[in-house]
Amino acid sequence: MATKQLQKIGNYNQKNRGFFFLYFMPRQQLSSLLRRLVPACQGDLSLAQRELAWLKEHVQKTQPPALQTSTLDRYIEERVIHHKPLQYILGTQPFLDLDILTEPPTLIPRWETEEWVHRLQQSGYLVQGDRILDICTGTGCIALALKANTAIDISDEAVALARRNAAKHGQVLSVLKCDVFDDSVAALVADHDVVVANPPYVTRDQYETLEKDVKHWEDIRALVADQEGLAVHHRIVDLALQAKTKVLAMEIGGTAQVDPLRRRLKDDYAVHVWQDLRCKDRLVLATKRKIIQLVKWGVPISLAVIGYYAYQKQNRPNVGHPMPFKSSENDDSEYQKSRQEWAERNNGIGLRDVGRSGGGV
Numbered sequence: 616m617a618t619k620q621l622q623k624i625g626n627y628n629q630k631n632r633g634f635f636f637l638y639f640m641p642r643q644q645l646s647s648l649l650r651r652l653v654p655a656c657q658g659d660l661s662l663a664q665r666e667l668a669w670l671k672e673h674v675q676k677t678q679p680p681a682l683q684t685s686t687l688d689r690y691i692e693e694r695v696i697h698h699k700p701l702q703y704i705l706g707t708q709p710f711l712d713l714d715i716l717t718e719p720p721t722l723i724p725r726w727e728t729e730e731w732v733h734r735l736q737q738s739g740y741l742v743q744g745d746r747i748l749d750i751c752t753g754t755g756c757i758a759l760a761l762k763a764n765t766a767i768d769i770s771d772e773a774v775a776l777a778r779r780n781a782a783k784h785g786q787v788l789s790v791l792k793c794d795v796f797d798d799s800v801a802a803l804v805a806d807h808d809v810v811v812a813n814p815p816y817v818t819r820d821q822y823e824t825l826e827k828d829v830k831h832w833e834d835i836r837a838l839v840a841d842q843e844g845l846a847v848h849h850r851i852v853d854l855a856l857q858a859k860t861k862v863l864a865m866e867i868g869g870t871a872q873v874d875p876l877r878r879r880l881k882d883d884y885a886v887h888v889w890q891d892l893r894c895k896d897r898l899v900l901a902t903k904r905k906i907i908q909l910v911k912w913g914v915p916i917s918l919a920v921i922g923y924y925a926y927q928k929q930n931r932p933n934v935g936h937p938m939p940f941k942s943s944e945n946d947d948s949e950y951q952k953s954r955q956e957w958a959e960r961n962n963g964i965g966l967r968d969v970g971r972s973g974g975g976v
């Protein structure tokens with residue numbers, strides 16, 4: 616099911632500019648609705664056909680028959696004239712096996728995100744019982760897919776929507792409104808084993824080149840960040856380094872953003888870069904180096920073991936005076952005698968079981 620959805624969303628994002636076919640197609644084969652919708656799909660005829668089918672299905676499900684034609688007409692106008700994204704009209708977007716509520720201006724979940732979340736679910740980097748924190752949660756799609764414990768976002772609308780999505784899917788998710796730059800976030804990060812995030816990563820210049828569907832409808836705070844698009848990432852890295860987070864997964868916009876993050880993480884973490892289906896670097900995944908974990912857990916465990924044996928040794932004056940061994944050669948009276956001697960040599964310790972038949976070994 617997930618693969619099917621990925622394919623659907625992948626196709627949805629494809630732009631294979633089909634104006635050519637539109638103008639050479641016999642007029643009667645194109646409904647007027649489809650003809651109107653094509654420009655909103657950047658000229659992609661097959662995408663327009665699919666959008667029309669989804670819109671019709673939505674109208675049939677949600678409107679009484681008398682209102683269906685006028686509603687469909689209004690939706691197409693919203694798509695074409697106002698550049699309203701399809702997902703905001705339909706009100707949902709599939710994300711793996713979830714049906715995520717979507718509402719402007721909260722960012723619509725993207726297929727690139729769905730891809731790495733799916734891979735992370737299968738990867739074995741997350742283990743049962745890990746406490747997961749989703750920073751920059753938006754609709755809550757990542758948090759819900761990974762069954763995170765906590766999610767945070769700076770936007771009131773995103774927090775409200777993520778809570779509704781959690782309730783819709785019957786998941787217990789604590790969604791908090793806060794800025795990742797707030798001091799309080801350090802304690803939150805320290806309280807979780809895994810941190811995942813899809814922070815804003817578009818530069819101001821790149822923002823100017825985005826489609827109207829995005830610029831007119833989605834929150835600019837969900838998209839743009841300073842420091843070459845990495846301001847929020849750097850803050851999350853600071854927090855993870857400080858808290859010694861076990862696994863850190865952050866979505867990025869491309870190769871140029873890998874090195875600045877890798878440089879900061881590489882001493883403490885093994886840094887992996889995952890690509891999306893278009894072979895674009897899409898995720899920086901940092902896993903705490905085994906050696907560091909070995910030191911982190913190995914030192915206290917070794918100290919505890921050494922301490923235990925030192926304590927045992929101190930409280931056992933008989934060490935060096937082995938218990939008498941009862942073998943088949945020793946008859947019982949011999950054994951009792953040697954046990955008595957052993958006990959006397961060791962300040963009376965062991966006297967309690969002297970005389971009990973078969974005592975000793």
Ligand SMILES: C[S@@+](CC[C@H](N)C(=O)[O-])C[C@H]1O[C@@H](n2cnc3c(N)ncnc32)[C@H](O)[C@@H]1O
Nearest residue numbers: 722724751752753768769770794795813815837
């Ligand atoms: C790219 S969207 C990701 C949404 C969602 N996680 C997803 O993958 O679809 C980034 C989100 O980060 C939030 N955000 C931006 N700056 C933030 C900050 N300083 N602290 C917390 N959240 C922030 C935005 O409100 C937005 O919801």
